[in-house]
Amino acid sequence: MLDIKNLSVSYGAIDAVKNISLHVDDGEIVSLIGANGAGKTTTLHTITGLVPAKSGSVMFNGHDLLKERNHNIVTFGMAHIPEGRHVFTRMSVQENLEMGAFSLKDDSTMSDDLDMVFGLFPRLKERRRQLAGTLSGGEQQMVAMGRALMSHPNTILMDEPSMGLSPKLVKEIFAIIKKLHAEGITVLLVEQNAKMALSIADRAYVLETGSITMEGDAKELLHDEKVRKAYLGA
Amino acid sequence: MSEPILRAEHLGITFGGLKAVSDFNMTIGKGELVGLIGPNGAGKTTVFNLLTGVYQPTEGEFFLDGKRMNGKKTYQVVRAGIARTFQNIRLFKQMTVEENVLVAFNESFTYKMGGAIFRTPRFWKQESDMHAKAIDLLRIFNLEGLANTEAANLPYGAQRKLEIARALATGMKLLLLDEPAAGMNPTETEDLLNCINTIRDRFGIAILLIEHDMSLVMNVCQRIQVLDYGRTIASGLPEEIANNPQVISAYLGSDDDTDSEEEN
Amino acid sequence: GGNMYATSEDSMKLSDNSVITLGSVTTNSGAAAAYGEAEVNGFKLAVSEINASGGILGKQIKLKSMDDKGDVIEASNAFNRLAGEKDVIGILGPTISSTTGAVAPLADQNQLPSIAPAATSDSIETGGYLFRTCFKDSYQGEIAAKFAAEDLKVKKVAVLYGTGDPYSSGVGKAFVNAAKKAGLEVVAEENSSSADDTEYSSQLQKVQAAGAEFLYAPYYYSAAGPYIIPQARAVGYNGYIMGPDGYDGLQITGNKARYNKVLYTTHYSPDDTSNKKVQKFITSYKKANNGASPNTFTALGYDSVYMFKQAIEKAGPNASRADIRKAIYGMSFSGVTGKFTLDSHGSPKKSVIVLEMKNGKPTYRSTIEPAK
Amino acid sequence: MKKSMLSIKQSYIVCAIGVVVLFGVLMGVCETGAVSLYVKGIIMTCCIAVIMTTSLNLTIGVLGQLTLGCCGFEAIGAYSAALFSKLLVANGVVMNDTVRFLLVTVAGGLVACIFGVLIGIPALRLHGDYLAIITLGFGEIIRVIIQNLKVAGGEGLDKGQQGQALIGIDRLANLYVVFWITVVTVVLLFMFARSRYGRAVKAIRDDEIAASASGINITYMKVLVFAISAFFAGIAGGIFAQYIGALTPSMAGWLQSINYVIMVVFGGMGSLTGSIVSAIGLTILPELLRAFSDYRMLVYSVVLVLIMIFRPQGIFGNWEFSLPKAINRIFYPKGKKGKNGDAGKAEATGVEETKEAKHE
Amino acid sequence: MGNQIIMFISQIFNGLKIGSVYSLVALGYTMVYGIIRLINFAHGDFIMVGAYVLMLTIPAIIACGLPAWLSVVPAILVCVAVGVIVEKAAYKPVREKGNNMTALITAIAMSLLLENGSQAVFGADYQTIPTIIQIPSIAIGDLKIDGATIVTVLLGIIIMIALQLFVSHTKQGKAMRAVSEDKEAAILMGINVNSTITLTFAIGSGLAAVASLMYCISYPQVSPMMGAMLGLKAFVAAVLGGIGSIPGAMVGGLVIGVVESLTKAYIGTITGGVITSAFADAIVFGILIIVLLVKPSGLMGEPESEKV
């Protein structure tokens, strides 16, 4: 379980995240919504150590993530699908997936894991030898997701997985998130597509210019008047 | 009907064996707003790249106001009147917001190097005229307060708007917008929709819009053309497109198949 | 406008100072640093010897050394700086011809006598305040051609030189001209881009194929020793190889036999027992430098200091810079690098010694007197 | 937008006065004999370095293209000027020294400029490290060609001998004239950078694709910048030739070019002030280090590494010094942005046209 | 006629002799460039450091009764140490705070530092290296081929294959590729970016020591400046082959060596003496320029086209 307390992050003079606290319980889907520049990506980046925190604490299953070296975090069972996918463009689809298993000491499960991912994303199986850089945006998103799954995570941070995807792919991606959830994986989901995000999440936080302004049951927030006006374009 | 702003005939391009776009036909009249949609990798951005001279078509031709544009370099196409925004935002990051717009006004300046070096009255006059025009333009997008901010420091939404403002400053007849609402939430998208309507009314230009956000596309486009694997699979009025079974299966996805997708 | 080149009328005299200050401008960093370093070692040895034996006219000598990086601007600045210090009575250096060429007019304008130990280019002569201790390029090329024709009696000669280096190309071209005059057949004229290439096999192979009996390869010891000579032997060329004074200190690598039939013209012979100065120079250098051997540039630097000594002694305790210049002009000098007289352009007329490598050791072969 | 206490045009006048005062000081110290030939020589060297660095800054800092061949153009300018000067004398053309100096220097600049265009058109199709290496290559080719030209060796013209230093060049460079050439260079570069041309160039630096999509002819602008840089490098070369009086092909080498690149980066890319200060600073630094004699270059390289580690954006970043601003700050101290430390940021967003670089 | 052919072949081997050394050096450039996009200008000077270590250790190694070439072991150790220290002390802080250009200047400054530093320690003069190994030359009829050339070429090919296998098939190699493509994503995979970069530097610097050995076998002399021109040529080789590409570095080095050699041998004859062998360097650069204009990413480099 992930527990963030009083976290603040700044880029030089810009305070991107101001004293936020949030938690994600095992097996939950928690959604983090907010306008552009609210600090969502920054929050996720701080959790996995890509950006240093100014103050606060991030506890994950007994590990103080802010004190850990960032490349070790994945070994605790946390995977992060970054904003903008960040696939390794000059590696093939399969190599990308194999990179996902980099942190595993033992790679005997590799072929089973690959089969699992290919089962989830049959399209990737067809394209396993293609360089990831030449894939379409949606296919790259699948690679990013599959790659994260390869590290046997129990918790996945997802940053705008639906960005730039066709409506059909968006539906597919959300279906997969639900399926992961059903398998017991914990998900912290950042989304612009607030409607979809809130409809599959258990709980949600609303981030506004670096601060959490609302939190609660996702379905309730979905019907909250303020949220509807600000994020759902009602 | 008089000569349309844009007429594309059988445009196509191949990347090392891959036909990214083929037999692309389209006409856009003055003041029209046309949508271009299709699955990821269908070739939409590639169409924009063809229309702006980033890539040269391997087949077909296209005309702006009846003038053939094949073989023209990007800057020539832009000067002739086609401007665009980019799917991955491309601003002049280390320049201020106002400078970003002024760069696009470059062709409207007539002072020459000598004028610049000797700071002639013409230099001063044009610089101050352009400054005024730039601020006017920024005002449409509520960006005038940020005129002296470095573009890199703008919030994402503002960056998207600045890209549009910059494109407008080239003084084009046809504006190509590539996923302007990507990464925006529905409320911000609505704000953008208003902006698009404003500029179309105010400048009387034609717009070609790529977008995956159906609420935007269906609301603002007069006609929509759908690409899949580089080919046009449908084109028509928004309602027709929304109900076209081929479009639904390739692009929109049916509302009830979300669960079946993952199983196959 | 400001006249940059006003002369300093109020130049000091020797009597104004309790010590005699000599400035030096040499190349101590960059690609040619090795030569400058060797010269400075020569200066230092001479200065300490002179000071130990009572100085010049009873005064100790002080050396002010400056590095020019082999760069003309740096050399000019360093020279001007020393020229501005009124106690500096003369300059040793610069090291290489290009910086010397830039400094030569400054010496005249500052009326500051300068002795360049090893700048060999023909073109730097002014006949004013700049003098040198070494032969000039054309002179050595001519001597070598004469030697090939008269002493070795070869017919087919070849030449290899670096166009990028004024020394190498200056000597090489002079050789070609003289060789043609001497009736030799120049069967191959090969070039390298610079004088510090490492690979010459291609050109050498052509020299070999052209059937040359004698190869003139004017380079420095650093290129000739480890590269040119072994590579020439490796492509099967077994004829004579001759070089200029740059060969002094030739470094032998690998099989010593490869260096047989290698000759060079130089200023002095280490095994020349007739010149006591040579032996004294070599032993005291070895003593001061942990047994390391001096090379030509050290010897030339060493002599240059003694040239100043002789001139200052002649000019007397009240001499100004201009008086010292007068004393150097046309002087006859006898030092480690031979007995010579400076001509009206400031270059020495020297006898040339030809050394031949035998079993890895340079041995005396003959002395060629300057044409009168 | 921050209001300036002095109008733009007034500020230009202030800068002009500043330059004239500086010149007065220079003339004062020179005429009264307060400075030695050595110091004059260093000032001359600084002027040459300032011209080289500020013009190179246009390509590297403003256009954002790394070139390692600037000394090739300097050498072309130097050799052309030297040979042209000899040609004039050989043909018995009599003219005032200063006129001849200016004439041949500009001729050197023009020849370099022509080569700039010829080399720029193909080279500028490449970017980044590839452009750097191709310009380095052109520099080396220029060096080798000069080295093998008969006319560029020995005494030049008919007496030329390849591979030799070109000597006997009339040393007509006069410090006062060179000072004004330097001022004019800086002013021209400043005016260029602060105009629609400069804006277009900066746009290309930030994003080429977006720049062409804004109607800018990238190739034309790049070649223009390259040609301007080459022109001033040629001017610097012409001055160099007529100051030193002797030229060798090695001046075109890449190591020399890298020296100027170091100056540009060290000063802060895109900052004219930075270029000027670092050109002067890095010219003087090795002179100051003469005290360390043998370890001079070692100390120099250590200083360079340390500065890059602790100040990687260069000493000035992209900040510009502005005399009018400094005056405003002194005489109208109520302006809120008076803190020295924050001056950089405040200036960067301030009224652009008042930024004037003045050299110290 | 036969003579001409033998001459031609031996000219090619003359080119391979220096070319194979360029290749070894270029491999080091390419490794480092491939991962952090930095032209490590000091790489040529690592060779110089390696050569000095050889010079100092060979007598001791021989005194121990071991073959002289074993002194490559201390050379590798010292070069790796120097490479890693340079990376940690200078490049890393600059990479984190500055941009490409400042990193490049730091590399140049580092190169100056190593050159002037070793001059301060060893003096500026050239020093010879004792014979390391006598590799007999091979004679095929009239054709004599230098043994060291063959060994260097073979060694280059072996190293190239080993590197290629390492980079594409081992975990560490994949980590290198991942870091070179996307550092953030690499961290998320659990890759220690800093140690990966350090490892790359260590490999590159170790290669420099091997290159020193092969260089000193053919060209037995050291001086503080020896790395400058060698480094530049090797860098040109790496760019010609396509910087970042391991086989490209190998091919680039050999091509440059052979072009140099053939130019020196034939250009004068072909152009009737108008262009002499002194133009060899210019012709090498000319070829580089033409290749880059035709194929901007070098002979074997991957095109880096930006998708709009």
Ligand SMILES: Nc1ncnc2c1ncn2[C@@H]1O[C@H](COP(=O)(O)OP(=O)(O)OP(=O)(O)O)[C@@H](O)[C@H]1O
């Ligand atoms: N590397 C950076 N340097 C400086 N400021 C940054 C940086 N990254 C983000 N910011 C700023 O921090 C704030 C929060 O950004 P962040 O990317 O976390 O927002 P977000 O909620 O993910 O927005 P979006 O929906 O656009 O992805 C913004 O104001 C942004 O401009």
Ligand SMILES: Nc1ncnc2c1ncn2[C@@H]1O[C@H](COP(=O)(O)OP(=O)(O)OP(=O)(O)O)[C@@H](O)[C@H]1O
């Ligand atoms: N320069 C290129 N080289 C090779 N293939 C290319 C290039 N540009 C585009 N493609 C290919 O052309 C196809 C169409 O790409 P395009 O970017 O036009 O898609 P799109 O419709 O804009 O998709 P999306 O909605 O994801 O942006 C893709 O398969 C892409 O990989």
Ligand SMILES: CC(C)C[C@H](N)C(=O)O
């Ligand atoms: C010291 C030597 C390298 C100088 C050389 N003879 C020259 O004239 O350049």
Ligand SMILES: [Mg+2]
């Ligand atoms: Mg984000």
Ligand SMILES: [Mg+2]
């Ligand atoms: Mg697209």
